[in-house]
Amino acid sequence: xxxxxxxxxxxxxxxxxxxxxxxxxxxxxxxxxxxxxxxxxxxxxxxxxxxxxxxx
Amino acid sequence: xxxxxxxxxxxxxxxxxxxxxxxxxxxxxxxxxxxxxxxxxxxxxxxxxxxxxxxxxxxxxxxxxxxxxxxxxxxxxxxxxxx
Numbered sequence: 001x002x003x004x005x006x007x008x009x010x011x012x013x014x015x016x017x018x019x020x021x022x023x024x025x026x027x028x029x030x031x032x033x034x035x036x037x038x039x040x041x042x043x044x045x046x047x048x049x050x051x052x053x054x055x056x
Numbered sequence: 057x058x059x060x061x062x063x064x065x066x067x068x069x070x071x072x073x074x075x076x077x078x079x080x081x082x083x084x085x086x087x088x089x090x091x092x093x094x095x096x097x098x099x100x101x102x103x104x105x106x107x108x109x110x111x112x113x114x115x116x117x118x119x120x121x122x123x124x125x126x127x128x129x130x131x132x133x134x135x136x137x138x139x
Contacts, residue, residue, distance in 0.1 A: 025084065
């Protein structure tokens with residue numbers, strides 16, 4: 001299996017294609033009960049749907 | 057919440073942590089930090105499952121250590137609303 005390149009240089013990528021930046025493992029929620037209720041153990045993936053727009 | 061319900065909920069939480077780590081590792085199969093977390097929580101979940109089986113009833117068939125009665129068969133069914 002190929003190893004993954006995490007150094008992304010988006011300037012080199014062809015235009016008109018969609019790209020998803022790689023997630024990097026940094027930390028998980030200290031409070032796992034909270035993570036369970038939020039629906040992810042990764043704080044950076046906590047993106048609640050507000051009905052209007054995405055939360056940064 | 058009874059001790060049994062609390063334990064059952066905690067097992068669910070740890071299981072969820074494992075599912076999320078599995079999803080991450082599926083796309084990052086060489087991430088040793090994430091694997092350490094996975095091994096850690098996998099061990100904890102196994103301990104909790106074994107403890108729950110010993111105190112109450114087995115949550116999976118392979119945890120049914122039975123001698124006098126078949127504990128897996130005696131366990132409440134999912135639709136019986138016990139857990």
